[in-house]
Amino acid sequence: MSGELSPQAAPSEQGYEGALRPSTLAEFVGQSKVRSQLGLLLDAATMRQHTPDHILLAGPPGLGKTTLSMIVAAELDKPLHQTSGPAIQHAGDLAAVLSALTPGEVLFVDEIHRMARSAEEMLYLAMEDFKVDIMVGKGAGATSVPLELAPFTLVGATTRAGLLPNPLRDRFGFTAHLEFYSDDELASVVRRAARLLDFGISEQGVEEIARRSRGTPRIANRLLRRVRDYSLVHETPGDTESVHAALALYDVDEHGLDRLDREVLRAVVERFSGGPVGLSTLAVSVGEEAETIEAVVEPFLVRAGLLTRTPRGRVATRLGWEHVGIVPPGAAGGAPALI
Numbered sequence: 001m002s003g004e005l006s007p008q009a010a011p012s013e014q015g016y017e018g019a020l021r022p023s024t025l026a027e028f029v030g031q032s033k034v035r036s037q038l039g040l041l042l043d044a045a046t047m048r049q050h051t052p053d054h055i056l057l058a059g060p061p062g063l064g065k066t067t068l069s070m071i072v073a074a075e076l077d078k079p080l081h082q083t084s085g086p087a088i089q090h091a092g093d094l095a096a097v098l099s100a101l102t103p104g105e106v107l108f109v110d111e112i113h114r115m116a117r118s119a120e121e122m123l124y125l126a127m128e129d130f131k132v133d134i135m136v137g138k139g140a141g142a143t144s145v146p147l148e149l150a151p152f153t154l155v156g157a158t159t160r161a162g163l164l165p166n167p168l169r170d171r172f173g174f175t176a177h178l179e180f181y182s183d184d185e186l187a188s189v190v191r192r193a194a195r196l197l198d199f200g201i202s203e204q205g206v207e208e209i210a211r212r213s214r215g216t217p218r219i220a221n222r223l224l225r226r227v228r229d230y231s232l233v234h235e236t237p238g239d240t241e242s243v244h245a246a247l248a249l250y251d252v253d254e255h256g257l258d259r260l261d262r263e264v265l266r267a268v269v270e271r272f273s274g275g276p277v278g279l280s281t282l283a284v285s286v287g288e289e290a291e292t293i294e295a296v297v298e299p300f301l302v303r304a305g306l307l308t309r310t311p312r313g314r315v316a317t318r319l320g321w322e323h324v325g326i327v328p329p330g331a332a333g334g335a336p337a338l339i
């Protein structure tokens with residue numbers, strides 16, 4: 001198995017990321033509901049010999065959206081064309097991609113919520129009727145020429161499903177909401193990756209990495225690679241001590257919070273007295289993009305019970321205060337106004 005990951009096959013860390021991707025639905029760990037729903041959709045389409053409905057994958061980064069798009073193409077035995085919303089800035093960019101698709105091809109558009117409006121409108125017709133109208137010429141002499149497309153399946157991925165306009169969202173026949181993974185599921189991801197990387201790690205080491213991976217397979221794989229580096233350089237076994245030492249070096253705390261998670265939580269508690277604080281104010285205060293805070297940091301802090309979102313802004317929970325090492329107001333016997 002480690003032959004797949006030989007230096008020739010994967011000369012870089014990015015290569016390892018790709019090599020660790022499961023390539024079938026059966027190998028894909030967790031998300032059991034999504035797996036069965038997707039499996040049924042693909043099986044039925046194969047039996048009918050039709051292209052399946054368009055698929056929208058929604059959820060925080062690193063939960064397997066790109067991996068699932070590759071699996072969809074592999075299960076259908078069709079080629080995959082990958083692009084992303086930010087790469088489609090004009091309707092013409094999309095027309096070029098769509099007109100080059102072969103029958104049954106799977107088109108993966110990552111960050112689909114960031115596609116240009118003009119392209120979105122072209123996509124509606126393409127998704128529904130496998131047609132686009134191409135504008136030829138300029139000004140008063142411009143004419144629209146209809147162009148037939150090969151039937152294709154669009155797999156759109158978004159970290160912010162709420163930003164998709166309704167007409168686009170409605171044209172997907174199936175929407176999968178990916179959830180954070182449980183510690184047990186992440187332990188399976190780590191075990192599988194360790195086997196592929198040919199790295200001997202104790203069961204306690206696996207569980208410790210799983211616990212600190214913010215519910216996210218990409219992070220689990222990344223932490224495993226850092227522990228593997230640590231063991232190699234320090235000539236230590238892949239045990240809990242190596243996991244603790246490596247993760248301490250990379251600022252991952254015992255709950256899996258990284259530097260940015262802690263900074264956001266600390267800002268809410270220390271600078272805004274626990275909140276409520278608005279997203280943009282919070283983003284400025286930690287010097288990060290509001291979108292990163294909303295899509296990457298918050299979902300995990302909310303899930304970990306450290307932060308809540310209220311109509312008036314973000315509020316640190318009692319656990320959140322305790323996590324940054326500050327006694328919440330009212331905790332010593334006063335009237336607690338905390339969640």
Ligand SMILES: Nc1ncnc2c1ncn2[C@@H]1O[C@H](COP(=O)(O)OP(=O)(O)OP(=O)(O)O)[C@@H](O)[C@H]1O
Nearest residue numbers: 017020021028029061062063064065066067217218
């Ligand atoms: N269910 C899973 N089982 C095993 N490994 C997984 C699973 N999901 C994701 N991974 C691993 O996590 C890594 C990240 O997954 P992927 O790139 O598919 O996430 P993503 O949701 O597309 O993230 P982003 O939105 O940031 O592009 C992959 O390299 C893959 O090895």
